[in-house]
Amino acid sequence: MDFITDPMEIERRSMEIIKPHLAGLELSEAETKVYSRIIHASGDVEYAPIIRIHPNAIAAAQAAMKAGKNIYTDVEMVRTGINKKKLAALGGEVKCLIADDEVARMAKSEGITRSMAAMRTFGKELEGAIVAIGNAPTALYEVLRLVEEENILPAVIVGIPVGFVGAADSKELLAKNEKVPYITVEGTKGGSPIAAAAVNAMLYQLS
């Protein structure tokens, strides 16, 4: 058993291994960090060609972070994955309502997912804030409905739900929206560590 145990060295080596997989993508330095951290978190270099970052997304996210805005997540795993200490140092918190009793009641009575009910409950709170979705396509659809129908405009939507039922379609709709900058991934792949990685990559550049 001969292996690297130093966390800084593990990360440095990992980023070095990822670098050639980003060749030819013409990324800014900030975008490179988002791509690298997503690939680092998934162990999957095939994320490189399917990540989509709106030209204003990183600047908008970082301005919101610096202004102390909160991050709203669909599931607890995304909240767990985000570096809350660094966010708190800027004045923001990570909010998630999926385990809330009132949200559970709403979900049951309306026959919708709890993460969808959670986003509906946040409602106007999402205005100017950061949304990070790493699990439920239904949560992303609900945020896009709030954008279109209620004109509630988050600063940025990190929308990377996962799976075979609605994920690809909801992310395509996100990438077509013209009101809110976004970070997303094409197709069925995604998940909590991917959404958290994108958020952390932007957060780490601020400190």
Next chain:
Amino acid sequence: MDFITDPMEIERRSMEIIKPHLAGLELSEAETKVYSRIIHASGDVEYAPIIRIHPNAIAAAQAAMKAGKNIYTDVEMVRTGINKKKLAALGGEVKCLIADDEVARMAKSEGITRSMAAMRTFGKELEGAIVAIGNAPTALYEVLRLVEEENILPAVIVGIPVGFVGAADSKELLAKNEKVPYITVEGTKGGSPIAAAAVNAMLYQLS
């Protein structure tokens, strides 16, 4: 926006879409559930050919769960992803020490990762229990050292760390061990939702 909002129907549809991707793998019903839930959690059908389940792993994990044994995780995201209500109903808890101050001190003074220090701190507690690793290769290496050098034998090791530095090698070593049954994934891919999915798939079959 026309999409399925009922959580049971989403899961049913998802499992139906995954099914053909498991054709030809000759899986038991219990194995099929582990494979399906991993693919469901990753949105990535390319997991199908790289999942490795030791013939005794599922029976050993479920016997430990029914006996009220705890699950020990390397990171908080794995703990968050595991269905703790269902585990508690059987008498078990999910334990994670990565945020522990003493573990942080040990990691710093020895130049190792916190998740590796956490596994070393658990030590004999891992005997007969379930280990679930979804992030750090160093944590898996440390558990394999406890197995080989200290003869501490967990009931099962769900070892699915992720990344480009040590993950593939540590998982290969896990699959070569002859003392503890395991669930793992070949190569660089893996992560917290994958490890949690494997655990939950086994847990859900008990209730």
